[in-house]
Amino acid sequence: MTLGAGKRPVAFVTGASAGTGREIALALGIGGYDVALVARRTAEMEDVAQAIHAGGGDALVLTADVRDAAVLDRAIDAFLAWSGGRIDVVVNAAGYTGPLSPPIGEFGVDEFDSTVATNLRAPFIVLSRLLPLMRQAGAGRVVNIGGNHGMRGRAGRSCYSASKWGLRGLTRSAALEAGPDGVTVNYVAPGPIAVPRMKANWRAMAEQKGLSEEEALRAYVADMGIPLNRPSEMQDIVAMVLYLIGEGGRNVTGQELVVDGGATL
Ligand SMILES: NC(=O)c1ccc[n+]([C@@H]2O[C@H](COP(=O)([O-])OP(=O)(O)OC[C@H]3O[C@@H](n4cnc5c(N)ncnc54)[C@H](OP(=O)(O)O)[C@@H]3O)[C@@H](O)[C@H]2O)c1
Structure with missing residues (x-):
């Protein structure tokens, strides 16, 4: 249940039912944001929402498969109705690894499509709807959670790596477009978490x-x-996200912040 966003800044977080996205959503809730949570598993997000409510914040659970453009679009409609069109922070954290070891030629294009739809097309759809609002408002922070496989290649991870490299291109281009309006767009590249x-x-x-x-x-x-x-521990990634949306990130945009213990050096 939600009472609708109040006067607090508003965040939109995908992948908020589990893992790192869940921890980011909780940290934002504790940090004074009203938070919209997006993923497929409703019960898990209800738990997160409950924790945010207990801390005095508001949260909206949006059950959506981000691979389905129409479903994601409707979730964003519901979000905007709830927030009254306000959006301060976007974190695209929903992610899918895709095939885990077979080489190219041993899996179908459907696996490629599914991975790219989750890791790259969904952030594009979210930005298509929310970035213009941030630009109009003259402020906003976007953090795309990529991966260090977006900084290198890896045998057996072609779909995942390609999708995370693509997300870097989207991040840099969006940063160039939105920078003049005071909006930052960055990419966090975790190694294993x-x-x-x-x-x-x-x-x-x-x-x-x-x-x-x-x-x-x-x-x-x-x-x-x-x-x-x-x-990495999940908190290592959370801390980087909080840095980027906080004072430290005011003049940082279009960057790839690699949090992988030095694995890609
Ligand atoms: N864990 C790592 O070692 C690692 C390393 C590098 C980068 N990353 C990146 O970090 C981000 C978070 O990963 P994680 O490992 O912390 O999380 P995780 O435990 O794998 O959980 C993935 C999250 O994404 C959501 N998700 C996946 N597919 C979705 C879909 N089709 N529609 C809606 N939501 C979807 C899941 O929600 P539902 O299942 O409820 O839909 C869940 O909330 C991802 O972008 C991942 O690629 C992770």
Whole structure:
């Protein structure tokens, strides 16, 4: 249930049901924003909304598959009705990894379409609707969550990598268009993040190889070539987003902020 956005600044966050997007939405709620939450899993978002309400903020749950342009468009209509047309912060965090190891030629174009629709087309649709409003208002911050696979290639990750590289192009172009109106648009590129989904992978890896969880994580970090010897915690990404939408980010736009422990150096 929602009472409608009040006088607080308003944020629109996709991928708010789980992982990093969820933590970003919670941090914004605690940080004084009314937050619209977008993802497919309603119950998970209701939990986030409840936590934001408990902290005195407002939240709107928008159940939507962001791959479906019409559904996403309707969600944005509902958002604008709720916020009265106000939009201060957009975080595009919904993401899909796509095929995880087969090489090109061993999966269909539908997998490519699905990955690009989630990671690139959805942010484009969101920006198409919300960036003009920010520009009219003369203020606003957009953060697109990419990935360090948008800074490099990786065998077995062609769809994901292509979609995240594309998001960089969208970010830079939007930053150039919106900059003169006082709106910043940036790209955060995480390396592996210790989200529940990744932790489950690491546990499975440990079991498969007969290692302890700690040993399996150490092997994974070595395999990924991470100089700082650790995956990111979700809070590492949240902190970067808060920096970009806060005072520190006032004069930062069109940038790719890589948060991966140095893996892409
Ligand atoms: N975890 C990592 O190691 C890592 C590394 C680099 C970059 N990233 C990027 O960071 C962002 C967050 O990833 P994460 O791993 O923290 O999250 P996650 O646990 O994988 O959760 C993904 C989020 O995206 C939403 N989502 C996915 N497909 C969607 C769709 N078709 N429609 C609506 N929502 C959709 C999911 O919601 P529903 O399932 O409820 O729809 C969920 O809220 C992503 O953009 C990801 O590519 C993650």
